[in-house]
Every structure is written in structure tokens, then in C-alpha cells.
Amino acid sequence: MEKEMIAMLLAGGQGSRLYALTDKLAKPAVPFGGKYRIIDFPLSNCVNSGIDTVGILTQYQPLVLNEYIGNGQPWDLDRLYGGVHVLPPYQKASGSDWYKGTANAICQNISFIDRYNPKYVIILSGDQICKQDYSEMLAFHKAKHAEFSVAVMEVPWEEASRFGLMVADENDKITEFQEKPKNPKSNLASMGIYIFNWDILKKYLLEDEEDPNSENDFGNNIIPNLLRDNRDMYAYHFSGYWKDVGTISSLWEANMEVLDPENSGIDLFDENWKIYSRNSGYPGHHIAAGASVIDSMITDGCNVYGTVNHSILFGGVTVESGAYVEDAVIMNNTVIKSGAKVCHCIVAEGAVIESNAVVGAMPDGQTDGVATIASGVTVGAGATVGPNAMVREDVKEGQNHE
């Protein structure tokens, strides 16, 4: 039996620009938006787009991610035929290796894809916050009789040189690819989402493997090779909300945008395009008498006695009475004790901010840096953590960590 299209989700990246947040977990497993992890977005998009077979390519710190994905049931991806499969690098009779690049990761799993004999393969990345209907992109791909399609976003011309750019003609046919060029000829940035005809992709993957000089990367090798051979390549325009959350500041920003769906365009309240996630199992959250909560998102298991303003609390967070939280992203089970001030920062899971500690840039301050507290860290009573701090180890009582 064959599947029309299956998805391969690149989730092996270390996410080194998220620093302390990805010390112990892969980037796609980073919590987002109160009750999600980043990977919930591409997975939910798949299932909402009618794709029921997803291979997740993992490599870096896969433990949390593997456990989170489990059998795929939260995304309705526990299927008899297909469903979600976590694909780590594995040992073969000869030539075992880690995934050398994005293309190599797919290449090492050709036999997985062949089992489903798909006509098309969509390549997704696990570090983007985006709601996208991949079936519309597939319809475009078919209508153009394309062999390769890439989703592109128009970006402001002055920022274009930060992206991989597709130069396309009036029929959206791609004529040139520029990787972070000094003089951009286009403002169509690649979103890193590709649809290939499987026979074409397979051919180019195998050829690329033979090339000892190749980095085995889609952007640097596969796409340039397709262009060299004048393949039918098209740019699919996407105009919805899309955010690469690969840095601390972009991750913080994207979380803040969740609080402002009317203006930012990321709407998690869309009944027709739900984002699924694994459930915490906590009871409903409680806002105590004397607490103040405005302009915030709060989920199951939270207990708020203090003040929460323009912030996101993940499951099981406690904000004690007299604590003050503003412009902050507070991940699961973190405790913020009385009198602590926690502002303009990301606090990862299971951290403890002891009483009267001060974390991050205060609202009246000049800096816009985002302080980051790693998971499990304790910030001692009365300690201070500066606006741009990256805290990986406990901060002792009364200490100052810039």
C-alpha cells in the first residue's frame, strides 16, 4: 500500500543558540506557549493536513523528545500503518555513522521511506512556530507539476541577507538560490519546508552520498544540485505567522506574541487548527484571593498568590504571595517564592527562585536583554540575576550574577 505523502521532521539539531535551555534536551522539545513543546506545531500541522506518517530524525539529547513523542497518541499519530516513528542514527552492517547533515539524515532512512512507497515527501524542521496547512502546499506542488517545492516567506529587503533566498520568476519557478547573500536578488526567504517527489529526492540523496566533498546538507548541496540540473523547482508563498525560535530572544518574543493574538497573528484558540500536546494531568489552576493576574496565559496545575503581568506560566508553576512576575516565560513546576521579582526572562522547568531574589531586567530598566535560568536551578534568597544572564548553576543567597 502506498501513502501519497509522508513527512520527515528534522529534529536532531542541538539548538546551541538556545544555550542553557538545550543543555539537556533537543531544540524541538523546548517548551513553548504554556503547554506545548516546539515539535507540537509541525506534528499538529501534519495531522491537521492529513499526513498520518511522520519520521522524526533525532540525534542530539533525544531522551526527553523520545519520551514525549511516545507512541504518538496525543497527536492521533498512533496508527496501524504509518503513524509517528522516532528515527535515531543506527548501526548498519557497514558504515555506521551519526547523521552528518540534514540530507544525510534522510539518506540513512531511505528504507524507512520506501516502506510506505510515497509519491511525495515533505521535509520539516523542528524549530519553527507556525500553523500551516501542508495539503495546500502539496496542491500547489501538483498544480505546478513540480519536482521540488519550497515554502517561502516575504521578508523585509533590509533583512533579506540573513536568510537563504529563493529567486523565482513570475510563475514562481525558482531560478536561483542565494544563501545569506550580501546583495540579495530576492526577498523570498526559505522556511526550510520542502516537498520533493520521492523518486527525485532519492536520486539526489544517493548521488550526494557519493560526493566526498559534500556537506550532505539540503541548503548547501541538494538544492544547488537540483538547480544545476534545471529541475522543476517552485517557490510556494506562505503568509501566515511563522517564527524561527532558534535564539533566546526569538523564543521569548514568540511566547510574548502568544499573549497578543489579535496583533501578532499566532492564534492558539483556533478550533479548526488545534495544536495538540501531551497532557500534564494536573488539576485546574488556581488564582488565590489577593492575587493579581492580567494579560497572561495560565494552565493546569498553577497556583498563583502573587502578581502575574504579561507572562506565560506553564503547568504546575507556583507564584507565592508577594512575588512579582512580568514579561516572563516560566516553565513547568518552577516555584517563585514570596517577594521575588522575575521579569523579562525565561525560567526553565523545575527552577526555584527563592524569596526576594531579583531576576532579569526590571520594567523601568534600559536594557532589553532576556535573562535565562536553566532547568532545576535555584536562585538563592535575595540574589540578583542580571538582564542578559545565562544561569546554568545555582546562584547562592545574596549573590549577584550578571
Added chain:
Amino acid sequence: MSNSNISAMGLIFPNSYDKMVPELVLQRLMASIPFASRYRLIDFILSSMVNSGIDNITILVKKNYHSLMDHLGSGREWDLTRKNGGLTIMPPFADRESTHVYADRVEALAGILPFLREQKEEYAIISDCNMIANIDFKPILAKHVESGADVTMMYSSKLISDYDLQREPERGEFYYTLEVDGDKVEDIKVNSKAPGINQVSMNMYIIKRTKLISLIEEGYVRGKVYFERDILLDKLDELDIRGYEYTGYTALISNVKTYFSESMALLDEKNAKALFGDNNIYTKIRDDNPTRYTKDSKVSNVTAADGCVIEGHVENSILFRGVKIGKGAVVKNCILMQDTVVEAGANMEYVIADKDVLVTSGANVHGSDIFPMLIPKRKTV
């Protein structure tokens, strides 16, 4: 996890005491009454059993059970999708020629005797759904086995309310209180008129499966109806019946008033912690996003589930999943069930709004603490 080898199956009666809460069971049964912002009553006994290592659970439904079937699905959320055992829903086995549906437990159990005989578990735990608790059955089961009793009746020391003193036995409205000496049940009182703290039966029993089968076989042919009144009480001298005092947190739903007061009691964090403790209560997942509080929201002493949007003023209230409260609306001392919408400027106090209720802009709806107003499912005010 359990390291004991004692095996038990669960038998749950979801319709018991339906008659006591007519307003809440118009389109459902006791077991599927929403409770504590994101649960249904049955979640508590089901999760208790599952957390105690019981994975063969049968629900003997009687009527109005569509909402319950929808809630339970395959039982996956309670980890009850199993090859062996798991969740079994037993619809009533109607007589061949009439539409007669059984009156109570004895007949219901008689209807599933062949099924009961086929099971492998040595013990059965029987329960209703209106006693809310987060119970670890393992020590209770161990005590039952150790004692050598025929039946262990669980009880909780509770105040008998004025309302409970007025039940109508002719309508099958019974509650049972125990007289216990040591752990021996000396007497079972039916609808005791003794006010104050009583040893109130939780209607949870542990019994050997084969013993249950023989009691039901014998009772059924003699026309017995009520397991407690007609069998346990009747055989008090013959059977070794022990009491087990459960001292954990309990909430007993016996009418709309107690539904309201037991719900509100959980706004007190001491009570909420005592009930939820460390063992998860599982429920059907809806995949709502987190609850959003806007710039205009003002909240105090509120428990809320996910999926709500709060733009108004909410105080001393419980909000279920997907409740929307508009700008300038004032909600005090209310229980708003799933997807209730309170439009801007509406004013509500002491109201229980059932699922999908719409309170339109500017409406004023007031009940009182002794008589909360109940708005039925899908109504517009």
C-alpha cells in the same frame, strides 16, 4: 506501584443516586456530572482504581449513558485500553419481551453473572460515583485479605445533613450508616435519623468475586433488589462484614446543594491539595490552549481549567474548560461548566451554569448560597 499479588477487578455503578440530582442529570447520569473544573465524577473512582493497579474495570450503565460513553471512549486516558481486562461498559440486559430495566445492584449484577464467572481476579471492588475521593485501594485490599472478612465496607465519618434526613425510601433513596465495633460491622442502618457525625457508608465494598457471585445468585432468585438493604443487612449475622474507615478527603454529592458546597470547598487550597495529592486524576483530554487573562481581567479565588478567556471580573468561582467571560461582566460564587459564555456586562451570583449556556450582555442572574440557581445545558439567559 503495587508489589502485592492481590488481584481485584472494579465494578462501578454510574447511575446510583441519579434521582437525587435531577437538575444535573437531565441529559446525563451521576457519573458524568462535571466536577472540579475539568473532571467528571467518574474520573475519581476510575483513577483511584487505576492508580491502585486495578486494570479490569466494568461499568454497569443503566440509562442516560451517552455522555458517559463519549467521555470514556476506549478508556485510553485512564490507561484502560488493554488486551486483557481494561474498560468494559455493560449496558442493561433488558428482558426478552419487555423494556424493563433492572431496579438496582442485585438485578444489575445478576445480568452480568456469566461475565463475572469468566473473570480471573480473585476480588471485586464495587463502587458508586458520587463519593469523590482519591483512594489508594492497595492497603484496603491487603487489610481485607488479612482480616479474612467476607465483605469490607468502606466508610467515612461525615455529618448527616438535614437533606439526607429527608430521603424517600419508596423512591429508592437510601443511604447507609454503620455501627462498627473495632473493625466489625455490628449494624447497618438505612436512612438513619441520627443527626451529627455518622459512619457513613461510602458504598464501596471489597468482596471475593466468587462470594459476590454466590450472594447474587442466591439473592436474585429470592427477589432481592438492594445489595446493602436486602443482602448485607439481611446476612449480617451470617457473613463476616468488616468496616474500613477511610480518613482521606471525601466529597459526597447527594443533591444540588451539596454539589455546590462540595465544589466550592475545593477553592480552599487545603482541600484541593488533600483531594488531588500526588496521584493524578485522569480525564478526557480536550486539547484546549492555556487560559488567557486579558488586560481587563480581575480575578480572585478562582479555579479554572484550560481554554478559558477571561476579560471580566471573577470571584470565588469555578470555571470549566472553554468558558468565556466578557469585558465588564461580574461573576461571583458561580460554577460555570464547559464552554459557558458570559457576555460583556452580565452579572451573575450563585449560579450553576450547565454546559454551553449563554448569558447575554447585561443579564442579571442571581441565586443564593442556600439555593444556587441552575441554568440547564445549552440555555440562553
